[in-house]
Amino acid sequence: MHPFKSHLKELDLPIKVLFTGYLGTVAVGYFFALIQILFTHGMADGKFGLSIDDIVYSYYGNRSGTLLETKLNGSMKPYATEQERFALIQWTRDGAEQSEYASSGSKKIIETKCVMCHNADASGIPNYNDFSQLKAVTEQDEGATFASLIRISHIHLFGIAFIFMFVGLIFSFSETASVVIKSTAIGMPYVFLIADIMSWWLTKLHPMFAWLVIIAGMGMAVSFAFMWFTSIAEMWAYRYVFVDGLAVHYHNIRKASAKKLSLDEQTSMSAVIYHAAKQTVCFFIENGVKPLISFIKSKINK
Structure with missing residues (x-):
């Protein structure tokens, strides 16, 4: 019910x-x-479209590099030029020392391209105005x-x-x-x-x-x-769709097929298909396979 x-x-x-x-x-x-x-x-590996690598980089991380490098080559790639990304990655690989933060040009790039989103007012993402939080993303990328x-x-x-x-x-x-x-x-x-x-x-x-x-x-x-x-x-x-359309045609086809096969009109469609398939196979064997076998045997005997 x-x-x-x-x-x-x-x-x-x-x-x-x-x-x-x-x-x-x-x-x-x-x-x-x-x-x-x-x-x-979908941009974790730097290519548009969701892939296994995207999932791995997002949750497990790209253990061969730093989180900042993974982001710069992935989802953050459109927000910086190739030269800017190279400079930041080079500073990161050199140890991301605070003494070289300004002289390497990284500070200017961060302030120009990053802190508009990565600031104290943003929630859930690091504040790049705080060097300690920036330093944290220069460690090995271990994902989420x-x-x-x-x-x-x-x-x-x-x-x-x-x-x-x-x-x-x-x-x-x-x-x-x-x-x-x-x-x-x-x-x-x-x-x-x-x-x-x-x-x-x-x-x-x-x-x-x-x-x-x-x-x-x-x-x-x-x-x-x-x-x-x-x-x-x-x-x-x-x-x-279901009453005046497909359902009516479905039941009409089922009843007509059952009648042609000498079955009861209430026979289910699966049973109708089974009997139709069985008769088709029998017809094919009687009128196709057996005559072919007889023909081959006659040729072999000759």
Whole structure:
């Protein structure tokens, strides 16, 4: 029995507008979140587009260089010229000494190109007006810090869980999918969300878990897309798509096929396909394979 008395197609117009407005807004938000990932994690290796190296550099780090060097060759590459990046990297590799900060030209580059964002008013990123914080990013690149992982983990767990709760609630009024499929679709985003958060920590410990980050992210996206499209279709196109359209043609084809195969009209489509395939194979064997074998045997005997 359906847990709700009403289905999406039976809701009043104001409720449909409310649900559609929410689904449309979170879909736009999801789209911008993907773009934000491309311009942050997707630039970690200096190339546009998300790759395994991007995930590894973001969480495990590029242990062959410093954090400042990784950023200058990655997500911060567009914000400085090649000469400026070379000067900063050279100063970093020479030990990033404060005595050579001004004479190397690094101070002027930092003040011109970096402190507009990396200042005391910015939160979550180092303040380059404070040399001790600048010095910290000239150490070996070990990826995301445990403090930053704790901060973004609890934000994502709370925020994304709320998004999927309301998307799942709207989707639970649907009737197109079976109870098993519907329950799976509602529950899977939470499984993938926890797997996604855990994969960040695991990748921080070892780069081989970078694949898990991408798999978990794709799982959430697929679950979201399925619930989103099903909910929108049932609210605004249910009668035409599922009742007066595809469903009617589906049952007409099933009944006509069952009748041609001398089966009961209530036979399921899977059984109809099985019997049709069986008859096709038998026909092919009787009229194709066996005559061919007989012909080959006659030629061999001659």
